[in-house]
Amino acid sequence: MKKRATLMDVARAAGVTMMTVSRAINNKSGVSASMRQKILDIARELDYQPNQIARGLATNQTTTVGLVVPDNSNPFFAQIARGVEDQAYEFGYNIFLINTSEDPAREQKALDSLLGKGVDGLILCSSRLSESRLVRYIERYSASVLLNRDIKGAIRNTTAINLNDLRAAQLAVEHFISLGRKNIAHICGPANSISSKKRLEGFTSALKANKFTSFDHLIERSAPDIPSGYAAAKFLLTVHPEIDAIYAFNDLVAVGAVQYCAETGRRIPQDIAVIGNDDIPLASIIRPRLTTIHFDQNFIGRLIMRTLLEIITGEVTPRAIQIEPELYIRESA
Secondary structure, three states, rough: OOOOOHHHHHHHHHHOOOOHHHHHOOOOOOOOHHHHHHHHHHHHOOOOHHHHHHHOOOOOOOOOEEEEOOOOOHHHHHHHHHHHHHHHHOOEEEEEEOOOOOHHHHHHHHHHHHHHHHOOOOEOOOOOOOHHHHHHHHOOOOOOEEOOOOOOOOOOEEEEEEHHHHHHHHHHHHHHOOOOOOEEEEEOOOOOOHHHHHHHHHHHHHHHOOOOOOOOOHHHOOOOOHHHHHHHHHHHHHHOOOOOOEOOOOOOHHHHHHHHHHHOOOOOOOEEEEEEEEEEEHHOOOOOEEEEEEHHHHHHHHHHHHHHHHHHHOOOOOOOOOOOOOOOOOOOO
């Protein structure tokens, strides 16, 4: 039997992206009239059927995708979700978004629920499940993308997209050292967070590489929110007033630390330099504007959705993708 033409076949023949083909076929803006006609002609030549176009990219599908996030009130995941939704819309897909509140039991229930809905694919962000349990769930889906979750070995029809959190922390520490800071603290995230573990590892490795030998007492764990960042900074600076730099697990924690410093008369960055992580919109609004590790969340969300669609359509072999960080220097360090 002749292989049915796919969206990628049309894109390759036309020399354009899958997104451009989708826009042309669905009569959306952003494609010139001549290019639209060229794409439609190629689609006909390849026998890319109208009923396929109307239904989307897959052949036996609901044109829905499940998106599971640990905390939809966290701007980092909210921005990623926005990127996923924007990209999904351009390809004619809808999103089932489920928030787990970082609860493994709720995460399991979400995965069961999405399977029952017959979604065409799954996007799972920062899973809190054990590896063995996670693998058992993921293998039940025909296509999936995992964000920031280490898995030993490959899982069928699954791509892992990971942030280079280890390097993110190293960038922060290296910047502090370049500023001459000597007593560098870290407010790390939840113990069951892969990002927290990697950032803590990067923090300690960077200090050791620069001949720092005593710093374990300058590490405090925190929930990933502003009040917890405030409380962690209060504890650290009460016990260790010599601290002159704080690297926070994320920007919300950093904002909490900045608030505590401001309330206690500590000048930023003169007395204490603060670096966050993620570069959420708030980071460039608060005063002083937050120096932070930048990950483009909208880009990541769009990349996740495109990658999932490529798996659904069989256009790519599932693989591992790593997103590199950038240090955005503003006013706090």
